[in-house]
Amino acid sequence: MSAILVIEQLLNGLQSGIMLFLMAAGLTLVFGVMGLINLAHGSLYMVGAFAAAAASAATGSFFLGLVAALIGAAAAGAIIELTVLRRLYARDHLDQVLATFALILIFSEGTRWVFGSFPLFLDIPDLLSGPVTLPGGIQYPLYRLTLILIGLAVAAGLFWLIARTRVGIRIRAGENDREMIAALGVDIDRLYTFVFALGAALAGLAGALVGAIQSVQVGMGEPVLILAFVVIVIGGIGSIKGALIGALLVGLTDTLGSIFLPQLFRLFMDPAAASQIGASLASMAIYVLMAAVLIWKPTGLFGAKA
C-alpha cells in the first residue's frame, strides 16, 4: 500500500467530512438557538441539489446552479420556518420529530411529483474537471479539491459570522437567553427565520456541490441527514466547533474504514471473506465511533449543556 493511496484517501475523507460539516452546521445552529430537532434538514439538501440541477440545465451554467441552490434552499427553509416550524419551538421533541418527519414525506413526494423518479445529472463545470497534480506527484480530481477549499472557506466565514459580527452576537445571545434578548429589543422571530434560512442555504449548497459527484435524486438527503446527526452527537449539540471536528472525524473514519478495514482483514483471512467482513464492519465504523465517544462523553466532545 503506497503513501499516495493513503494521501488520496485522506483527501477523500476530508472532502466528505467538510461537506458533512455544511449539513451539520445548520442542524446544530438550529438546535442550539431554537431548540428544534429538524429531520427535514435532509430535504433542504435535496432541494438545493434539484434547484442546482434544474437551473444549470436551463442556463448551462454550473455557477448559476449554485446560486439557485443557495436561494432555493434558503427560501424553502424560510417558508417552512414561517409556516410550520415556529409553532413547534415550544413543543416537546416528539412533536418536532413527527412534524418534520411529515415535512420529509411532503418534500420527497412533492419532488418526485415534479421531477419524476429518475435521477437528474449535474455536470462538473469544465473549469473544474480533470485532475490536478499536487506536490509529491499525487494526481487528485480538481473538483474534489475545490470542494475542500469551498468547505473550509464557508467554515471560516461561519466562525467569523458567529464570533465577530452583530448578528453572531445576537445568535449566541439567543442560545443563552431568548427572553432577555427579546426584552433588549431584538426581533427574535426575524432572527430565528434568518438562522433557519442560513442553515438551509448551507445544506442546499452541500446538496448542489455533492450532487455533481453523485446523482441528484429523491431520498438523497436522508442518509446525509443521519450522518449529520452522528456528527453533531459526536461534536456536541449546539457547538459549531464540535460540528467541524465531528464532521472531519466521521468523514475520515468512513472513507478510511471502507478502504483499509478489508485490507486489514486480508492479513489473516482469505480475500473473499476479508472483503466481506471488512465491508460490513466499515459500514458500521462511524456508529462504533459514535458509541465510543458517548461512553467517554455522553454530551459529545464539545457539548457543555446536558
Place this chain on the structure above:
Amino acid sequence: MTRESYVNLACLAGLILIPLWAHVSDEPFTITLATRAVILALAALGLNIALGIGGLVSFGHAVFFGIGGYAMGILAHHAQNYTPIAEWPFLIEGTKSMPIIWLLATVVSGIVAFLIGLLSLRTTGVYFIMITLAFGQMLFFFSISWAEYGGEDGLAIYVRNGFPGLNTLVPLQFYGLCLAILLLALAFQWRLAKSPFGLALNAARQVPNRVKAVGLNPFKLQLVAFTISGMITGLAGALFADLNRFVSPTMFSWQLSGEFIVFIIIGGTARLFGPVIGAALFVIIEHVLGGISDYWHIWFGFLLLGIVLFGKGGVIGLLAGGAKAHD
C-alpha cells in the same frame, strides 16, 4: 366503564368481526390487510411501552423489527435449502416452526435492545432520539452488506412457516394467530402499566429525581422497559416477515421507525389501544389513498402535520376526551 373502554371494546369487536366478515364474503385480501394492521400494531405496541409509559422516544425501533424478520428469514432459509446454520461446535439446523422462530426473534431482539439501551440511555432528550436513529442505520447498513443472507435483495421464503395444529396458509388462521398474540401483548401491557414496575417507570418519565429519592434507579427501570419493548417489536418483525414471506433490509429502515411513532401518535400516546387504532388507520389510509394517487405520501404528510400541530391526544383523545399528557 369510561368512554375510552367503549372505544377499546369497539376496536376489539372490529378486529374480530371484520376479518370474519371478509372470510364469509370471500375477500382474502381484506384479511391480509387486517393481518398487516395487527402485526404493525404489535410492533408499535412494543414501542409504546418505551415511548408512551417510559417517555423514551426511540427513533430506531425498526432495528428490532428487522432482527425479528431476519431471525425468521435465516432459520427458514436454511430449512428450505437443507443447509445447516452452523456445524461447529455442534450442528444447528434451520427450522420452519413458528414457536422456535418467535423464541429466537424475541431473545435476540431482547439482547440487542439491552445493549443499545445500555449505551443510549446514558443520554436523554434529543441525543437519545438521534442515537437510536443512528443505531438503526448501523444495522440497516450491516444487513445490506451481509451478502450471505441476500444483502440488498433480501431473502424470499417460499412457504409460510408452520404452527402446530394450524394451517397458516389459510389467511384467516394466520390472522387469528397474529390477533391472539396481539391480544396477549395488550393484556401484558395493561398489567404492566398497573404493576409497581409500570408505575415506577411512569414516575421516572415525569420526575426522575423523586424516583431516585425513593431509592429506585430510573436507568434500570428504563433499561428493562426498553428491552421488553424491543422484544415485542422483534416478535412483530418475525410475524411480518412470515406475512410477506420475504425479509429485506427495508425492515431496518428509519422510515419504518418513524412510522411506528406515527401509529402511536395518531392513535393516542400511552393509550392501551393507541397503536392498534393508529396502525389500522395507517393501513386503511395507505390502501385508500394509494389507490387514488401514486403520491399518496404527500397527503399523508399533510394529514400528519395537521394532527401534530392541531390535534391533541390522537384519535382516542378525540373520541374519548381527557387527553393523557405526554412530557
